[in-house]
Amino acid sequence: MPFFWKKRNTENREDKPGKDDHVLIDAAVLRQNGISRLTIDERWTRLFVNLPMSPAIEKAQNEMNELIKKEAMLLQERDSLEPRKKRLMNKIISLTRDAFDNNDETAKSDLKECKKEIERINERMEKILEDIEQMNDELREANIRLLDETVRYIFSTLRHNKERAEAITKELEQIRQKERALQEELDAINLDWTSFAVNFTELLGSDLVKKLESQYGLEGLKHETHNAGTDAKN
Secondary structure, three states: OOEEEEEOOOOOOOOOOOOOOOOOEEOOOHHHHOOOOHOOOHHHHHHHHHOOOOOHHHHHHHHHHHHHHHHHHHHHHHHHHHHHHHHHHHHHHHHHHHHHHHHOOOHHHHHHHHEEEEHHHHHHHHHHHHHHHHHHHHHHHHHHHHHHHHHHHHHHHHHHHHHHHHHHHHHHHHHHHHHHHHHHHHHOOOOOOOHHHHHHHOOOOOOOOHHHHHHHHHHHOOHHHHHHHHHHHH
């Protein structure tokens, strides 16, 4: 039996971002992995230590917690009825002697009330057992819904993050390639002005070279124009 399968999308509609075909968890997964109350299962809660829950998961979690509360109330009521019934049974044993051996009318009346109360308790306990069985079915379905939504959400998130990481890695590589290309271009155009300045100073004189530097915005470039001119005269 497969652990989960993908429900085929029979509707003719566009896929929305982040909306995958719904993954349906097989009920056997719950039994095989001892999953009974997912919201209080540490294996499940640890999944969201570093990942926020989606609204759908929070909704499913709240629904399951409400079911767990109702189940706890039913179990508590059932447990409270057992000792109450036992006390009534002991009282009946005590009243029976007085009612029939001593023909005590008060004891007979009390005995009748005890029996009615036990009948009410039995009816209520039977209803509680039915409610608990129904609650178990609802909890099983709630487990499946929550686990299904969890699987879909986390695996979709991981896939999205993986695709985004790959895109970022590719973009960073493109930036590095662009940076290398720009650096190569910079190195190619970064000519040593000093040698040009020396040669132009020898050719045109330092005053004209300085004037040309100012005209072309090259004043910031360092060179040995003055020394070169002096050396040329010597």
